[in-house]
Amino acid sequence: MPLLSIRNLSVTFATSRGPFRAVDGVDLDVEAGELVAIVGESGSGKSVAMLAVMGLLPWTAKVTADRLSFDGQDLATLTPRERRKIIGRDIAMIFQEPMSSLNPCFTVGFQIREAMAAHLDLSRAQRQARAVELLELVGIPEPVRRLKAFPHQLSGGMSQRVMIAMALACRPKLIIADEPTTALDVTIQAQILDLLLRLQRESGVGLVLITHDMGVVAETSQRVCVQYAGQQIEMQTTRGLFRDPHHPYTSALLAALPERAHGRLLPSIPGVVPGLADRPKGCLFSPRCRFATDTCRTVPPPRASAALGHALCHTPLVDGVPRAQEIAA
């Protein structure tokens, strides 16, 4: 039984121009202690899917799923009160913008101790001791003094360390990190990522890493889930994905990596992600896909077998060559 198990998760936002499906049929399993990466461009629905797991979407969002279970509990049927016992204790989340994710009116210490006060049976002194311990763990010098600091007195990297400490406070089983390094300086990015990976290895916590950086994926995760325009288009092991991507989008993404480029010009994917108004009828990637056929443009693609990376494609690639899908057709 996986720690987190999601089947056919969809999130629809009510907008003034009608419903907008931001997440469309996402499946994901995360085992205890596993590191899974979700990659995709901005607006591909990767953050929204994970916010749906946390129950943090605004009321305009409608979440549906065949299964949304964590640690054997069905998150979808829990009352908000029961769900709040899991959120912040067993599942914690780290956000993209550390500077604005900390409340400017309260000290760092207050915000770290708060989650413990809500979920753990610790005395005031024990909470303080644990907070000091946590700041040491995330590599903040002078922890006792730092706990009294306000967020505006910290740098971006420091703030993200505090956010990580906050996430670890109740010893969660799963951490969802939503582009934890995107808003930081390049030099700090590597430090924070290393810290996150070290803590994940040491504590054996499950980690879902949302990113748009293929390099980060290659270095860190065991499995990758690729999202495009709200749909999950491929899911396989990191090693397999980099060796033999089955979806043309994944293949094009990898080809665009500077490390992999051969020619003088960096290859890019033409066009943009379809918005609410210009969704194609068939495969959502078909307007940008160099292998697209008439079928691709008119018929929504089936999902391929696990051997083909669950690719959402009429003609999944094998060693870079499209192959008609016999299985689902």
Add this chain to the structure above:
Amino acid sequence: MFRFFLRRVALTLPTFVALMFVTFVAVRLVPGDPIEARTGERGIAPERLAMLRHELGLDQPVWQQFLHYANGILHGDFGVSIVTKTPILHEFAILFPATLELAFCGLIFAIVLGIPAGVIAAVKRGSIFDHSVMTVALAGYSMPIFWWGLLLIMFMSEYLGLTPVSGRMDLINYYFEPVTGFMLIDSLLSDQEGAFGAAVSHLILPSIVLGTIPLAVIARMTRSSMLEVLSEDYVRTARAKGLSPLRVVGLHALRNALIPVVTVIGLQTGTLLAGAVLTETIFAWPGVGKWLIESISRRDYPALQGGIMLISGIVILVNLIVDLLYVAINPRIRHGG
């Protein structure tokens, strides 16, 4: 912090000088003078008029009168009332507790209702509650104070007989010497049974009338500030910790949302004291507002000048306190230098 304080205090000085000048001029722009106001249509012998004017110093050039007045104020001397011959400061000190009591209760009424109404409207934005609160707030803000006061008196006092029509106390049933000047406190100190209740019942309607505009402003401000804060990342962080909605909204969001609201509350002290002039007149409330209105009809120049200076001074002082309070709430300013 100390430099911030000094700078803030220094900034109030030009305001005081301008105020001194404006009150002096404005008071003299009213047609007639104290002697004419007193003699009325009976008329007065020209030589007697000249003598009385000389006594009050009104025969001097205006600039000399101004220097005399400014010199007095700088020495803490606000002059003597032309009508009662008592020092302005003394009259003001006797009447001001009544105004302060009324303004305080009005403000409490506005805050206690306004902040929760604004918060709930923001949390349930677009709901019937939200729309009704905002409509009522707009109505409250637009309604003339004197009309609203008369409506309340007609309904609550005349029709339902729940509250007294005017005054601060049932003087037929209770009498006690003022100790603090605050009726709520003095009635308790007097140990007379029912006196406190009587004091409260006299305060209800005037407080509502005076507090209505600040209530509307506070509710609207709280709502818009809260709406902004609720979409902030740190509110999502608080929710991600699994905290209760009450704690997320009431602590994490409200603490940030209150920063602009506190400023608005400070600015409302001016509205409150200006509103007190009308409210006190409607409810025959013996405070400085009613006294100022009476002083206008008597052309009691020293009373008007002194009274306005003192009230303005209080408004400036309250705004200064609010600025300092603002620093206490918002750590970014506290540490910003």
